[in-house]
């Protein structure tokens with residue numbers, strides 16, 4: 168397993184090849200089918216209904232949130248609710264202003280342009296986008312140097328739906344040009360259960376409520392991971408059981424894939440185990456911890472830690488990484504009483 172390539176992980180939030188192929192079939196088609204995210208759903212419902220009543224193009228929408236929470240799905244729903252076509256592209260695909268001009272000038276009236284990872288667009292493209300969003304116009308620069316001229320090009324009204332993992336990364340002039348910003352939250356277990364039962368229905372897999380709850384609890388608050396785990400559990404149910412997903416089938420299948428009851432995988436647990444067993448729960452420096460698990464510093468910091476921190480299992484402190492009481496409980500270990508656990512715990516000795 169190559170941890171550097173996050174998509175190798177069964178619990179990776181980013182899409183892998185198989186996800187891309189299957190996700191289209193599992194995407195909710197309208198706001199009513201879209202599970203959870205009540206606030207964003209209600210607000211968006213108002214924005215879209217009002218635009219429809221006015222017979223106008225919807226305001227530009229910015230969606231922020233972690234990968235796999237449904238930003239692409241929501242952009243498709245926006246287009247469907249507006250009865251408009253959708254064009255999908257991403258920030259990294261637009262390196263030159265000319266790339267963006269080509270896309271914008273070919274949009275139809277009312278079309279939805281979905282721009283994923285909008286924070287990764289090049290600066291000149293970003294500046295072109297300001298004018299396009301506000302005035303539905305772009306200046307196409309023809310020629311180079313002192314002889315260059317700007318030719319204004321009128322655009323049909325369109326709706327830009329920008330997606331970003333962190334709205335804070337966007338320059339304020341870009342952020343301000345969105346009429347509506349929706350922050351997507353991680354999903355509650357009950358919501359993920361609904362996602363899983365809905366997907367099971369579409370995949371024609373029998374699942375009981377306890378089976379759905381078991382998968383939901385291991386899905387790290389993320390529908391994409393929930394759907395991926397469901398597919399792996401389905402395989403297991405088909406090959407090793409009678410095809411029906413019960414709690415027991417789900418739990419055993421996910422044990423095979425090394426995803427524990429809380430959604431931690433092998434890498435997550437290796438980091439926690441090293442922190443607890445070798446360093447008495449810390450504080451320990453990131454580099455030391457990475458060497459102890461035989462991984463790159465970046466892998467530990469960027470791949471494993473965010474979820475451990477979010478789950479309240481690990482804290483990043485100025486003195487180093489520290490395990491919380493919940494981490495000891497999760498691994499079924501007893502924390503040391505006096506700053507050492509008798510098995511090599513050496514609190515405070517390791518630099519950051």
Ligand SMILES: Nc1ncnc2c1ncn2[C@@H]1O[C@H](COP(=O)(O)OP(=O)(O)OP(=O)(O)O)[C@@H](O)[C@H]1O
Pocket residue numbers: 180181182189190191193194195200201202203204233234235236237238239240241283362390391394
């Ligand atoms: N609220 C939801 N209800 C049901 N299914 C959902 C929901 N949100 C996401 N999904 C499912 O999860 C999968 C991933 O969703 P999507 O591609 O929209 O995520 P994303 O936020 O755009 O991710 P990325 O940022 O990585 O592109 C899709 O298969 C989609 O059907």
